[in-house]
Amino acid sequence: MSGSYDVLVIGGGPGGYIAAIRAAQLGLKAALVERRHLGGICLNWGCIPTKALLQGAEFSHALKDKAPMLGFDVALNGFELSKLVGHSRSVSERLAGGVGYLLKKNGVTVYDGTARLTGKGQVEVEAKDGAKTPLTAAHVILATGARPRVFPGINPDGENVWVSSDALVPKAVPETLLVIGSGAIGAEFASLFNDLGTKVHLVEMAPTIMPNEDAEVAAFVRKQFQRRGMEIHEGTKVVSVTPGPSGVVCRLSGPAGEVELTVDKVLSATGVVPNVEDLGLEALGVELDRGFIKTDAFCRTNVFGLYAIGDVAGPPCLAHKASHEGVLCVEALAGVAGVHPMNRATIPGCTYTRPQVASFGLTEAAAKKNGIAVKIGRFNFQANGKALAMGEAEGFVKVLFDKETGELLGAHMVGPDVTEMIQGYGIAQHLEATEESLAQVVFAHPTLSEAMHEAVLDALGRALNQ
Incomplete structure (x- = not known):
């Protein structure tokens, strides 16, 4: 069996499967090759299962620390780790099944096997039984992701x-x-x-x-x-x-x-290292940058018709960056009008620790290093009514504006649910909001997001609640 496609995606992670679906939506004949599991590392062994486990950790914290504060006498009679791990795995399995459904719904052909470039627009897929299938495509998108980096002297064995x-x-x-x-x-x-x-x-x-x-x-x-x-x-x-x-x-x-x-x-x-081995890149002369596949603003490599998205194309190695690249890459190669290259500096980063951390754009140190004069606003969650009511008042919001133009340059947040809030600043930055325009926005009360408004007001020297 062989096949010819308009777009062929290698790798079924958050960048790859989104790219294949978007290609099919645009009327292109699309196929996807995945050697292990749809959804990639993020869905199966990264972002999603980790957050499911962290939900258990948050519940443990609530039982031990927050329940007594709220007047509940909770007796812990034990903890079954296997149930928490089982919950985590079931969440991943459910979402992986959903990815398969979406690909089928959109008419994307899925090949289960390992892909290798054999020429420009030519790919060979080797199935687990050794059978090989030659495929051709006008556009090939590499979305093979990355794997954990291991330094010499540290030998993971899965046990110790x-x-x-x-x-x-x-x-x-x-x-x-x-x-x-x-x-x-x-x-x-x-x-x-x-x-x-x-x-x-x-x-x-x-x-x-x-x-x-x-x-x-x-x-x-x-x-x-x-x-x-x-x-x-x-x-x-x-x-x-x-x-x-x-x-x-x-x-x-x-x-x-x-x-x-x-x-x-x-x-x-x-950290991680990109999965670039055994793809056939050397024979095609694909350029690398510090081990990652080098691309331009529209995810094009130096080889015509070959593209790379997600972790394999360089940091930040984040699922939402990969998905966004998948869309813009396909829309650009399909000739969709108005496609904008992605500014990697504005991609939000979220860390689901306790307390949570969320940020995007320039840090204060980076602004100073670049010689940019900034206005900085800060607001502490200890002065936020919703945070106090939750019993989670540790943390703050910090926001940076260009002193001359009022441009929003970056935001850095630590505290309760800030990973759900950072996109508010991201939207504001995309819409070119200034500190003056953000100051005029009405924030609902009582909400954690009021801390974002107060930080903006603080940058203007007129914070009201601290």
Whole structure:
């Protein structure tokens, strides 16, 4: 069997399946190749199952800390980790089935197998039984994603030394855990297991945890983590990780010299590397940039008719960035009028720790480095009625405007449900709102989002509630 298509997508993650569906909606004959599972890492072993587990961690926090505050005497009679993990897996399975339904509904042909480029517009798909199917397409979109990066000396075995997928299906809650890396993945798992009762050590090579976040936000999260009993090791390198009969022996090198810790489990969360191997890129001369496939503003590679989207095309490695690229890539190649290239600087980032972190745009340090004079507004959730009523008043909103033009340059939030709020600033930035126009917006009361309004007013020097 063989086939010829207008658009052929390799990879069925949040970028790939969206690209295939959009192509079909535009009347193009579309196919998708997926070697493992529809929905990709995000849906099956990343964003979605992690959030399901974090819901359990949040419930644990509510039972232990919030219930007494609200007058409830709750007796905990035990906790079955298998049920929480089962809930997480069922959520992923349900959504994966939904992706398959959407592809079928939109008339996308799905091939189960491993794809390899054999020439311009030519792809060979090898099924699990070894059967090979040649396909051709006018446009081929690479959406093969990325996998966890592992540094030398750290050898994940699924039992003692984990990567993120292992941490999603633990057999038991470890008494002690060392997390290597404090980006979104590492910070979320550190927060998760801490809430489930684990003693957590969080190690970061950079001078501060969450190094990509605004410095004030990172410092605030560090303080909150420490208050919860986590041990934070900043500016520290993991020299070696050695599983043994009594635990995993970890040698760390940091500001105070070398120390040795023994923990039950180690989680390596040190970023990702793109899945570019065995795709046939070398024969076609596809250009790479630091290992990622190099693309232009419309996801085109240097090879005519070949495109790349999502994690394989470079950071930020986020599902919503991949989905957006999938749409704009297909619409551009289809000749849809008015397609705008994506500004990666405005892509929101969300970290579902406790407290939550959400941000987009320039940090204060980046603005200063670029010589941009800024007006900064801040508002603390301790002065927000809804946050106080929820018993979650720790955190703040920080917003940056260009001092000369009033342009919204960035926003950085830490606190309750800020991951649901950041898009308000994102919409404002896209619509070119200034601090003066945002000040005129009426925010409902009582809501957490009022903190966003007050931060804008503070940038103008006229905050009303602090």
